[in-house]
Amino acid sequence: MASISLKNVVKRYGHGKTAVPVLHGINAEISDREFIVIVGPSGCGKSTLLRMVAGLEEISGGDIAIGGRVVNNLEPAERDIAMVFQNYALYPHMTVFDNMAYGLKIKKVPIAEIKVRVDKAAKILELGHLLERKPRELSGGQRQRVAMGRAIVRQPQVFLFDEPLSNLDAKLRAQTRIEIQKLHRELGITSLFVTHDQVEAMTLAQRMIVMNAGVMEQFGTPEEVYHTPASIFVASFIGSPPMNLLRNAPNSKPGTILGIRPEHPTSPRQAGRCAWTRSSCWAPSAWCTPPWGVTA
Amino acid sequence: MVDRSPWLTVLSHAVMILGVMVVAFPLYLALVASTHTAADIVQAPMPLLPGGEMWANYKAALFGSGKLGSNTNVVHMMWVSFVTAIIITVGKIAISLLSAFAIVYFRFPFKMLCFWAIFLTLMLPVEVRILPTYKVVADLGLLNTYGGLTLPLIASATATFLFRQFFLTVPDELVEAARMDGAGPMRFFKDVLVPLSKTSIAALFVIQFIYGWNQYLWPLLMTTTEDMYPVVIGIKRMVGGGGEASIDWNIAMATAILAMLPPAAVVILMQKWFVKGLVDTEK
Numbered sequence: 001m002a003s004i005s006l007k008n009v010v011k012r013y014g015h016g017k018t019a020v021p022v023l024h025g026i027n028a029e030i031s032d033r034e035f036i037v038i039v040g041p042s043g044c045g046k047s048t049l050l051r052m053v054a055g056l057e058e059i060s061g062g063d064i065a066i067g068g069r070v071v072n073n074l075e076p077a078e079r080d081i082a083m084v085f086q087n088y089a090l091y092p093h094m095t096v097f098d099n100m101a102y103g104l105k106i107k108k109v110p111i112a113e114i115k116v117r118v119d120k121a122a123k124i125l126e127l128g129h130l131l132e133r134k135p136r137e138l139s140g141g142q143r144q145r146v147a148m149g150r151a152i153v154r155q156p157q158v159f160l161f162d163e164p165l166s167n168l169d170a171k172l173r174a175q176t177r178i179e180i181q182k183l184h185r186e187l188g189i190t191s192l193f194v195t196h197d198q199v200e201a202m203t204l205a206q207r208m209i210v211m212n213a214g215v216m217e218q219f220g221t222p223e224e225v226y227h228t229p230a231s232i233f234v235a236s237f238i239g240s241p242p243m244n245l246l247r248n249a250p251n252s253k254p255g256t257i258l259g260i261r262p263e264h265p266t267s268p269r270q271a272g273r274c275a276w277t278r279s280s281c282w283a284p285s286a287w288c289t290p291p292w293g294v295t296a
Numbered sequence: 297m298v299d300r301s302p303w304l305t306v307l308s309h310a311v312m313i314l315g316v317m318v319v320a321f322p323l324y325l326a327l328v329a330s331t332h333t334a335a336d337i338v339q340a341p342m343p344l345l346p347g348g349e350m351w352a353n354y355k356a357a358l359f360g361s362g363k364l365g366s367n368t369n370v371v372h373m374m375w376v377s378f379v380t381a382i383i384i385t386v387g388k389i390a391i392s393l394l395s396a397f398a399i400v401y402f403r404f405p406f407k408m409l410c411f412w413a414i415f416l417t418l419m420l421p422v423e424v425r426i427l428p429t430y431k432v433v434a435d436l437g438l439l440n441t442y443g444g445l446t447l448p449l450i451a452s453a454t455a456t457f458l459f460r461q462f463f464l465t466v467p468d469e470l471v472e473a474a475r476m477d478g479a480g481p482m483r484f485f486k487d488v489l490v491p492l493s494k495t496s497i498a499a500l501f502v503i504q505f506i507y508g509w510n511q512y513l514w515p516l517l518m519t520t521t522e523d524m525y526p527v528v529i530g531i532k533r534m535v536g537g538g539g540e541a542s543i544d545w546n547i548a549m550a551t552a553i554l555a556m557l558p559p560a561a562v563v564i565l566m567q568k569w570f571v572k573g574l575v576d577t578e579k
Binding site for chain 1: 467469470472473474475476477478479483487488491492494
């Protein structure tokens with residue numbers, strides 16, 4: 001198991017003057033056994049960041065370390081990680097067993113041990129009866145589990161998930177979320193999970209990274225992100241319906257914006273009593289979003 | 297669509313049967329001719345029903361005693377044809393797979409130039425470049441060898457292009473998953489790409505085998521000794537040498553029928569493969 005540290009990670013496409021910066025210096029320290037969700041709108045660079053950790057994208061600047069070892073120039077296979085892809089990327093011509101065993105075969109793990117490890121993973125994921133099938137003979141949910149199985153058998157230091165649930169139906173998605181949680185509790189492997197779905201982010205994350213336009217807007221627990229958003233973007237991105245943003249709220253400083261969560265008291269009488277407008281507020285801060293001002 | 301009427305059914309069947317008869321009649325004639333004695337065939341109305349000489353004719357064709365040379369027989373010529381066709385087919389597929397793999401998955405200098413160079417050769421069939429090719433092969437001392445028969449025909453833009461198009465449809469995630477699993481490029485090629493292109497390979501095998509088997513112009517120039525004649529050239533020699541009267545039509549027809557069998561067998565055997573490949577498409 002391992003910690004992950006991102007130090008001023010930069011990604012640019014192209015060279016010289018025409019280079020397009022995509023990630024503008026991401027800093028994050030992820031401790032061992034943590035489950036981190038990276039969330040953001042599409043195009044914000046979250047998948048790019050994950051793929052840089054995976055070693056599938058070059059790192060243009062900064063350092064990525066896994067377990068204290070800088071992995072910038074290592075091949076994906078040498079980084080001791082496993083990844084679950086959005087479309088699962090199972091080898092279509094191999095059976096479920098071979099799909100899971102392929103990485104181990106390349107590593108020249110003895111056949112007997114491969115069998116033990118695959119059987120164990122299959123048992124955890126309830127794939128035991130499907131081992132001889134080909135991916136096309138499986139349902140979407142089963143394929144997803146095989147993709148997870150392929151990650152588990154490698155016994156990596158870090159799991160990387162690239163929107164693994166977005167091809168599942170709503171019910172299965174909720175169920176799989178729980179399974180991923182359980183799996184994480186059982187195996188305790190440091191995980192990075194990319195999603196654009198904030199429900200997934202809020203329910204799965206121990207801590208979450210909110211990203212926008214190549215910048216890390218906030219890094220904190222779901223509660224922190226929800227109750228004390230660090231920027232207007234985070235405030236409006238997290239929460240459905242989103243936080244109300246009042247530009248000229250009564251009794252607030254000019255040039256500041258007031259944010260109110262929709263579930264918080266909204267009648268003028270109650271609102272007038274809240275902590276962020278009067279010092280004599282009676283409302284517990286847990287359900288009353290404190291003020292935060294940003295010059296408009 | 298049009299309503300089904302019995303007349304339409306009769307008409308369409310009539311047209312179909314007529315078409316099949318037009319196509320199949322020459323084959324039937326060849327088959328009939330191969331079962332008569334040479335004297336019977338040249339009679340004014342040629343017999344249209346099979347005769348009783350089949351065994352003798354085919355034996356003569358297969359093991360020699362035709363007018364072509366003394367020790368050359370169809371068995372040997374078919375062997376030459378078969379070896380040539382197999383070398384051409386396997387060579388073409390192997391080279392095309394590798395070059396398409398390089399073009400699709402690797403970044404190297406002048407990659408696009410290579411691609412267009414390969415693509416341009418599509419426009420230059422063997423017939424166009426036959427003189428320079430002959431010169432090269434002759435200078436290399438490859439006349440009357442299997443190398444000379446096959447090498448100039450192996451490089452193939454068509455197959456490279458076909459595999460390139462196929463490789464482009466293979467999802468990138470598969471490459472990435474293989475990289476995560478620690479598979480190097482050649483390992484990925486061998487374990488993932490080649491098994492996935494199985495059905496394309498089968499289709500190409502059929503096409504190229506027939507292409508190699510039916511080669512006429514190139515072996516005609518290339519081979520001057522009888523032991524290197526492919527069966528197509530053998531037939532040509534049988535019917536093209538001397539006057540009309542000296543041709544053993546029965547033997548020539550038996551040879552033609554025999555020459556048809558291997559390509560037909562390849563089509564029939566491989567058809568199952570690529571039809572299966574077309575039916576269960578991978579997602």
